[in-house]
Amino acid sequence: MHIHVTDQAGTRHTLEALEGFRVMEIIRDWGLDIKAECGGACACATCHVHVAEDWTGKLYPIEAEEEDMLDQAFDVRDNSRLSCQLLMSAELDGLEVTLAPGTQIKGRAAA
Numbered sequence: 639m640h641i642h643v644t645d646q647a648g649t650r651h652t653l654e655a656l657e658g659f660r661v662m663e664i665i666r667d668w669g670l671d672i673k674a675e676c677g678g679a680c681a682c683a684t685c686h687v688h689v690a691e692d693w694t695g696k697l698y699p700i701e702a703e704e705e706d707m708l709d710q711a712f713d714v715r716d717n718s719r720l721s722c723q724l725l726m727s728a729e730l731d732g733l734e735v736t737l738a739p740g741t742q743i744k745g746r747a748a749a
């Protein structure tokens with residue numbers, strides 16, 4: 639199965655994804671620029687993604703902890719999620735996300 643990830647520069651990547659991995663781990667392990675500072679503990683918001691509209695309803699609902707963390711992210715939208723809280727499963731084959739501003743390892747490139 640695969641996920642599609644648009645990076646901060648607007649380039650779309652199709653990445654092979656394994657069931658049970660967090661979406662953040664897939665993005666990081668394929669070498670895209672994602673800070674994911676806390677390593678998936680829902681404590682940094684630097685794995686923030688915007689989820690394509692078709693997919694938002696298929697995700698496990700957001701929990702309070704994730705919502706609190708997202709409050710500290712940049713450019714938070716209705717379709718914002720922390721990619722470390724999204725677990726890859728067969729239903730998410732084809733998932734489409736965009737890395738949000740503030741997720742780059744080198745900080746906010748546009749700033």
Ligand code: FES
Nearest residue numbers: 678680682685722
């Ligand atoms: S990696 Fe830190 S909140 Fe997702």
